[in-house]
Amino acid sequence: xxxxxxxxxxxxxxxxxxxxxxxxxxxxxxxxxxxxxxxxxxxxxxxxxxxxxxxxxxxxxxxxxxxxxxxxxxxxxxxxxxxxxxxxxxxxxxxxxxxxxxxxxxxxxxxxxxxxxxxxxxxxxxxxxxxxxxxxxxxxxxxxxxxxxxxxxxxxxxxxxxxxxxxxxxxxxxxxxxxxxxxxxxxxxxxxxxxxxxxxxxxxxxxxxxxxxxxxxxxxxxxxxxxxxxxxxxxxxxxxxxxxxxxxxxxxxxxxxxxxxxxxxxxxxxxxxxxxxxxxxxxxxxxxxxxxxxxxxxxxxxxxxxxxxxxxxxxxxxxxxxxxxxxxxxxxxxxxxxxxxxxxxxxxxxxxxxxxxxxxxxxxxxxxxxxxxxxxxxxxxxxxxxxxxxxxxxxxxxxxxxx
Amino acid sequence: xxxxxxxxxxxxxxxxxxxxxxxxxxxxxxxxxxxxxxxxxxxxxxxxxxxxxxxxxxxxxxxxxxxxxxxxxxxxxxxxxxxxxxxxxxxxxxxxxxxxxxxxxxxxxxxxxxxxxxxxxxxxxxxxxxxxxxxxxxxxxxxxxxxxxxxxxxxxxxxxxxxxxxxxxxxxxxxxxxxxxxxxxxxxxxxxxxxxxxxxxxxxxxxxxxxxxxxxxxxxxxxxxxxxxxxxxxxxxxxxxxxxxxxxxxxxxxxxxxxxxxxxxxxxxxxxxxxxxxxxxxxxxxxxxxxxxxxxxxxxxxxxxxxxxxxxxxxxxxxxxxxxxxxxxxxxxxxxxxxxxxxxxxxxxxxxxxxxxxxxxxxxxxxxxxxxxxxxxxxxxxxxxxxxxxxxxxxxxxxxxxx
Numbered sequence: 001x002x003x004x005x006x007x008x009x010x011x012x013x014x015x016x017x018x019x020x021x022x023x024x025x026x027x028x029x030x031x032x033x034x035x036x037x038x039x040x041x042x043x044x045x046x047x048x049x050x051x052x053x054x055x056x057x058x059x060x061x062x063x064x065x066x067x068x069x070x071x072x073x074x075x076x077x078x079x080x081x082x083x084x085x086x087x088x089x090x091x092x093x094x095x096x097x098x099x100x101x102x103x104x105x106x107x108x109x110x111x112x113x114x115x116x117x118x119x120x121x122x123x124x125x126x127x128x129x130x131x132x133x134x135x136x137x138x139x140x141x142x143x144x145x146x147x148x149x150x151x152x153x154x155x156x157x158x159x160x161x162x163x164x165x166x167x168x169x170x171x172x173x174x175x176x177x178x179x180x181x182x183x184x185x186x187x188x189x190x191x192x193x194x195x196x197x198x199x200x201x202x203x204x205x206x207x208x209x210x211x212x213x214x215x216x217x218x219x220x221x222x223x224x225x226x227x228x229x230x231x232x233x234x235x236x237x238x239x240x241x242x243x244x245x246x247x248x249x250x251x252x253x254x255x256x257x258x259x260x261x262x263x264x265x266x267x268x269x270x271x272x273x274x275x276x277x278x279x280x281x282x283x284x285x286x287x288x289x290x291x292x293x294x295x296x297x298x299x300x301x302x303x304x305x306x307x308x309x310x311x312x313x314x315x316x317x318x319x320x321x322x323x324x325x326x327x328x329x330x331x332x333x334x335x336x337x338x339x340x341x342x343x344x345x346x347x348x349x350x351x352x353x354x355x356x357x358x359x360x361x362x363x364x365x366x367x368x369x370x371x372x373x374x375x376x377x378x379x380x381x382x383x384x385x386x387x388x389x390x391x392x393x394x395x396x397x398x399x400x401x402x403x
Numbered sequence: 404x405x406x407x408x409x410x411x412x413x414x415x416x417x418x419x420x421x422x423x424x425x426x427x428x429x430x431x432x433x434x435x436x437x438x439x440x441x442x443x444x445x446x447x448x449x450x451x452x453x454x455x456x457x458x459x460x461x462x463x464x465x466x467x468x469x470x471x472x473x474x475x476x477x478x479x480x481x482x483x484x485x486x487x488x489x490x491x492x493x494x495x496x497x498x499x500x501x502x503x504x505x506x507x508x509x510x511x512x513x514x515x516x517x518x519x520x521x522x523x524x525x526x527x528x529x530x531x532x533x534x535x536x537x538x539x540x541x542x543x544x545x546x547x548x549x550x551x552x553x554x555x556x557x558x559x560x561x562x563x564x565x566x567x568x569x570x571x572x573x574x575x576x577x578x579x580x581x582x583x584x585x586x587x588x589x590x591x592x593x594x595x596x597x598x599x600x601x602x603x604x605x606x607x608x609x610x611x612x613x614x615x616x617x618x619x620x621x622x623x624x625x626x627x628x629x630x631x632x633x634x635x636x637x638x639x640x641x642x643x644x645x646x647x648x649x650x651x652x653x654x655x656x657x658x659x660x661x662x663x664x665x666x667x668x669x670x671x672x673x674x675x676x677x678x679x680x681x682x683x684x685x686x687x688x689x690x691x692x693x694x695x696x697x698x699x700x701x702x703x704x705x706x707x708x709x710x711x712x713x714x715x716x717x718x719x720x721x722x723x724x725x726x727x728x729x730x731x732x733x734x735x736x737x738x739x740x741x742x743x744x745x746x747x748x749x750x751x752x753x754x755x756x757x758x759x760x761x762x763x764x765x766x767x768x769x770x771x772x773x774x775x776x777x778x779x780x781x782x783x784x785x786x787x788x789x790x791x792x793x794x795x796x797x798x799x800x801x802x803x804x805x806x
Contacts, residue, residue, distance in 0.1 A: 194598035215683050215687055228708070228712055240723055261664075264654075272646035280639075308628050
């Protein structure tokens with residue numbers, strides 16, 4: 001009991017750390033406690049931690065783990081990160097089709113002493129999955145019946161290379177606790193628990209707002225300052241480079257600003273509005289990708305929708321902003337207050353339309369280039385919206401407002 | 404088979420729509436198909452859809468559903484939205500402690516014909532949960548034994564009022580497919596599947612980047628333009644009001660800008676940098692809240708960490724920005740290039756420190772006021788970072804740069 005409590009706490013500690021920190025923690029633990037904790041946490045987390053361990057320590061833990069578990073850990077490492085393959089557990093209860101229900105129940109009596117078994121699996125002599133056994137059915141069947149007459153043969157399986165996003169979409173409406181994972185030839189490679197799948201996905205999803213602004217998925221609240229700095233800083237330098245683009249646009253119109261200095265106060269207003277409008281479109285598009293709502297061919301409709309939304313949002317917000325400019329210009333004693341208000345309004349409409357489309361476009365472009373659609377998306381977007389909104393505003397002012 | 408395929412498709416359609424649209428879709432379906440689809444989707448989604456149905460249609464569907472399901476739907480509505488209570492399914496397989504294993508297996512033989520049963524539950528005469536039955540144990544026990552000798556009595560239960568976030572944290576390391584839900588008195592109220600819990604949570608989490616910029620959780624890719632406009636626009640008006648604050652700060656320093664117009668080009672650079680620095684802190688803090696990492700008393704440490712990070716990020720990014728200003732000012736033929744560069748550097752350090760702390764602070768303040776910590780957090784944050792960064796920059800310039 002003591003050991004169990006201790007290992008449960010260790011598992012909690014592992015879950016709250018970045019994988020490399022969890023790996024460091026396991027260095028100091030005895031093998032048995034470490035293996036037990038790795039068996040307790042989500043298999044994806046276990047795999048990430050194993051990945052971070054140095055070769056010597058990993059070999060020690062693999063040697064200390066039960067054979068099937070060690071073999072499964074080795075096998076899972078062959079698959080890409082964040083794929084279904086990383087989540088697999090060993091399919092302990094595997095039987096042959098000609099076995100009887102009675103024989104199977106006796107075998108399960110032994111197996112359940114050391115493993116948590118939900119379903120049995122029936123494979124042929126080539127390890128090809130041919131059926132799934134439900135305990136309830138075994139319990140309710142005569143003991144002389146053969147498994148091939150009792151098993152479910154209408155199989156739903158996952159493929160190990162599948163990304164977690166796709167797997168989540170695939171199982172969204174199947175209320176099954178465990179899914180068998182088979183390769184293209186139908187060979188049984190492991191099991192994935194629905195809960196582990198969604199748990200892994202939830203942990204991944206909780207990192208999305210951070211990904212958008214250049215926070216690494218590894219960073220957690222407990223990550224040391226030095227490591228956080230190391231991971232976050234490069235994206236801030238990227239952000240600075242892109243911000244120079246926005247600064248350059250303003251610099252380009254320095255003469256106009258020099259003549260009509262009240263324009264400056266509206267720069268952050270236009271940038272802020274189009275930035276937020278774009279971020280709304282970005283978030284909705286990302287969510288569509290996450291939940292699998294975006295079908296092939298839907299993209300054009302999405303762009304049109306965001307353009308229309310940007311237009312109306314720009315029109316309405318632009319009216320309020322234009323009124324603000326009109327009052328401010330009048331107060332400053334300028335005779336061209338009406339023209340200035342018009343410039344604000346038009347610039348707001350144009351930049352909200354472009355920002356909306358840009359917000360929907362950026363995650364799709366990132367995905368096209370093989371990147372995660374959320375990665376630094378907000379950094380790229382705000383640069384685009386800054387350049388567009390302030391460029392349009394100052395450009396129009398240069399054309400339409402004299403002195 | 405035909406009907407089943409059709410209802411499966413209907414379930415898929417429901418999942419991809421906002422609840423009010425899904426409710427509209429159910430208006431046109433026959434009762435049986437509608438009930439079957441509602442039984443297929445995640446119970447949280449079913450509950451949201453039932454909530455949106457008009458009273459007449461909801462009464463029709465409740466009448467068409469099996470009694471236990473209808474009763475459970477009614478019961479779940481008593482609990483707050485996004486609580487465990489909304490996710491409950493009926494605990495169909497309920498037995499008494501003095502029943503024998505044999506009697507129970509016979510009862511299960513009937514029950515399993517119409518329901519998907521994972522565990523049995525044992526309650527006393529007051530419906531208080533006293534034990535959980537695992538099929539495996541029933542299968543492996545002699546049929547004359549009493550349930551009270553076979554059942555698990557070391558119970559883990561959820562409370563219906565619990566928020567999904569807290570429930571997810573509570574079950575994170577328990578690999579159990581179904582959790583019983585009991586009130587404070589221990590009465591069994593329903594069951595929650597681990598998968599449903601994490602699925603509901605994943606759908607909720609995927610809405611977080613949108614929540615941060617004022618997109619409603621209801622909005623999906625298929626939401627009509629008019630509805631999207633209606634839901635997104637109010638937050639854009641809020642954003643505009645807060646942007647006026649940033650504009651006012653710039654307006655305050657109009658004289659300085661008038662004299663030193665090259666400052667204008669650095670306004671978007673400072674705003675962009677401190678905005679992104681703050682968003683990084685915001686995202687990490689939100690994630691900590693989501694995954695339950697933030698313990699009581701950790702807050703101060705979090706603020707200190709973000710302040711330190713902001714300082715070093717500001718120092719390093721500020722050097723590059725200051726070099727940019729130095730070159731630009733030299734190129735513009737100004738004699739005070741060094742002082743201008745210093746102003747940029749100091750403003751960058753100050754605003755990155757304050758932005759980092761603000762990013763960590765805002766979700767905690769929102770939560771303190773009973774709001775979702777993500778709601779519009781990005782809107783509030785960027786206003787703060789705009790005001791701080793541009794205010795510091797222009798304030799310092801006013802003090803230190805003449806002409």
